[in-house]
Amino acid sequence: xxxENAQANSSGVPQEKDFSHDSNHNGExxxxxxxxxxxxxxxxxxxxxxxxxxxxxxxxxxxKIYLSPxxxxxxxxxxxxxxxxxxxxxxxxxTLSPLSCDLMGWRGAGNNGAAGxxxxxxxxxxxxxxxxxxxxxxxxxFPFVVFISFGAFWLTFASTLQPFYxxxxxxxxxxxxxxxGLRTVGFNASFGFFLVFMAVLCLIYLVCSLRTNVVFVIxxxxxxxxxxILTSVYWHTANGIGNNDATQLALxxxxxxxxxxxxxVTSLAGWWIFFAIMLAALDxxxxxxxxxxxxxxxxxxxxxxxxxxxx
Numbered sequence: 001x002x003x004e005n006a007q008a009n010s011s012g013v014p015q016e017k018d019f020s021h022d023s024n025h026n027g028e029x030x031x032x033x034x035x036x037x038x039x040x041x042x043x044x045x046x047x048x049x050x051x052x053x054x055x056x057x058x059x060x061x062x063x064k065i066y067l068s069p070x071x072x073x074x075x076x077x078x079x080x081x082x083x084x085x086x087x088x089x090x091x092x093x094x095t096l097s098p099l100s101c102d103l104m105g106w107r108g109a110g111n112n113g114a115a116g117x118x119x120x121x122x123x124x125x126x127x128x129x130x131x132x133x134x135x136x137x138x139x140x141x142f143p144f145v146v147f148i149s150f151g152a153f154w155l156t157f158a159s160t161l162q163p164f165y166x167x168x169x170x171x172x173x174x175x176x177x178x179x180x181g182l183r184t185v186g187f188n189a190s191f192g193f194f195l196v197f198m199a200v201l202c203l204i205y206l207v208c209s210l211r212t213n214v215v216f217v218i219x220x221x222x223x224x225x226x227x228x229i230l231t232s233v234y235w236h237t238a239n240g241i242g243n244n245d246a247t248q249l250a251l252x253x254x255x256x257x258x259x260x261x262x263x264x265v266t267s268l269a270g271w272w273i274f275f276a277i278m279l280a281a282l283d284x285x286x287x288x289x290x291x292x293x294x295x296x297x298x299x300x301x302x303x304x305x306x307x308x309x310x311x
Contacts, residue, residue, distance in 0.1 A: 081138070083281060088131025088147040089274045095124035095154055097267040103260025114161050124154025142212070146205060153198060160191070185242040192234035199227035211299070214291025215273045222266040229259040 095116065102113035109115075132147030160167045169178030171187040181187050206220035233255045240248030276288045298306075 081134070083277070084131045084134035084138070085140075085143060086274055086277045086281070088128045088135070088143070088151075089270060089277070091123045091125075091127025091131065091154075092147075092150060093267060093270045093274060095119050096263060096270070100260045100263035100267055103263065104257050105260075112161065117158050117161050120154045120158035120161075125151050125158065127151075128154065142208060149201065156194070183241060185238045188234045188238035188241065192231045192238070195227050195231040195234065199224050199231065202227060211294055211297050213273075213293055215269050215276075216290075217293070218269045219266055219273075222262050222269070226259050226262040226266065229255050229262060233259060 098116050099113040102109040128147045128151030132144050132151055135144035159165045168181035168187050171181035171184040172178050202220050202223040206224055209216040209220050233252050236248050236252035273290055276290050279287055
């Protein structure tokens with residue numbers, strides 16, 4: 001982040017100037033002052049430095065901290081409130097990272113990550129929806145839609161695993177327990193369709209992310225693959241149960257491990273971008289790259305503007 005509008009007066013002394021209140025750019029306006037003027041006290045000078053001029057942000061840095069190409073919005077909410085993006089990413093990571101390990105069966109984990117149902121509600125659901133709503137307030141449409149939709153996904157997944165909602169209990173055979181519904185053709189085949197359309201949604205996000213950064217592209221690409229594999233897991237499980245085919249069930253188990261491995265890659269990319277955002281937020285002396293794409297693929301409005309200038 002850089003401070004703009006550093007000026008020099010006729011004597012060559014650098015000045016700070018607030019161009020938003022004075023159209024005179026020669027350094028002699030009422031809002032300008034000499035940084036080396038000894039008649040101005042240090043405390044008063046510091047206040048002027050803080051209030052004079054405007055703070056600009058490069059398109060690359062904007063895209064890194066908001067995960068969206070820079071856009072023009074009314075008001076100064078981005079200067080008033082903190083950046084909600086890392087909050088939503090934390091919610092995503094603290095749910096997805098353990099789930100990926102569960103799917104791979106590390107240290108005996110399993111059962112679709114049911115042990116993490118609390119994190120699905122409060123990290124995945126609550127934090128991502130709150131973060132998404134705040135992105136909406138700031139005018140960042142793409143992260144708003146992504147975070148809200150994934151917050152809803154985690155709430156849906158948690159509710160499906162929660163016995164209170166009886167999602168799988170309705171499929172249980174007569175005389176059986178609600179848990180028996182998890183081992184029916186109807187439940188597994190039906191839940192697979194939910195994952196299919198999550199893959200479609202992530203495919204759309206993948207295309208849109210081509211104007212953000214490389215890490216975001218990796219996240220959505222691996223999510224498309226993972227949701228597709230998870231769909232196969234449930235459908236092969238349904239086939240194995242319906243046909244009493246142990247081969248299909250064994251294949252479903254191997255696919256579940258593959259889905260977990262793919263989601264683990266998603267998590268690693270997510271942790272990378274979270275670290276990058278936090279370093280940028282604290283203005284660390286070093287930064288880590290995320291592969292900015294916002295300036296590589298020009299937007300339609302920018303291309304139209306270029307055509308008008310060339311005409």
